[in-house]
Amino acid sequence: MFFAHVSYETNGLQTYEEYCGKSKECASSYEISWCGSVTAEPGKHYYGRGWLKLSFPCNYNAAGQALGIDLLKNPEKVADSDVVAAAIGMWFWNANNIDQPARQENFGATTQIINSLECGPTPQQTNRISQYQEVRLCFGLERDTTNLRC
Numbered sequence: 001m002f003f004a005h006v007s008y009e010t011n012g013l014q015t016y017e018e019y020c021g022k023s024k025e026c027a028s029s030y031e032i033s034w035c036g037s038v039t040a041e042p043g044k045h046y047y048g049r050g051w052l053k054l055s056f057p058c059n060y061n062a063a064g065q066a067l068g069i070d071l072l073k074n075p076e077k078v079a080d081s082d083v084v085a086a087a088i089g090m091w092f093w094n095a096n097n098i099d100q101p102a103r104q105e106n107f108g109a110t111t112q113i114i115n116s117l118e119c120g121p122t123p124q125q126t127n128r129i130s131q132y133q134e135v136r137l138c139f140g141l142e143r144d145t146t147n148l149r150c
């Protein structure tokens with residue numbers, strides 16, 4: 001499941017940044033801080049970056065503290081390095097206990113944790129499920145038919 005989400009979030013490892021962030025369409029949409037004392041740095045943008053599209057100052061701060069990198073002041077580092085992009089993905093997966101629904105083969109629940117805005121009858125959820133099925137086939141697994149939607 002991890003690789004399916006990574007493949008979907010990065011467009012097959014073609015980008016570590018949300019396209020709307022790179023184009024500046026949504027670059028300032030993620031400046032809100034919902035965790036109290038952590039605030040956005042002036043001139044910095046916290047749109048989705050990394051293997052699992054880290055976003056918002058609180059998440060950049062928490063990930064940076066866990067990895068020993070000042071991502072609040074340098075959010076672009078998440079997309080500038082394969083190693084950091086991958087580490088962010090693994091950190092997010094572990095910090096949010098995504099392995100629990102993954103071990104129960106509940107793809108929908110893992111999607112809910114990663115991006116709840118895709119839940120419901122959205123084309124994004126349908127595309128994510130398709131990517132999951134493709135990755136399963138790459139690993140020699142049959143298509144999954146249960147717990148796909150959130």
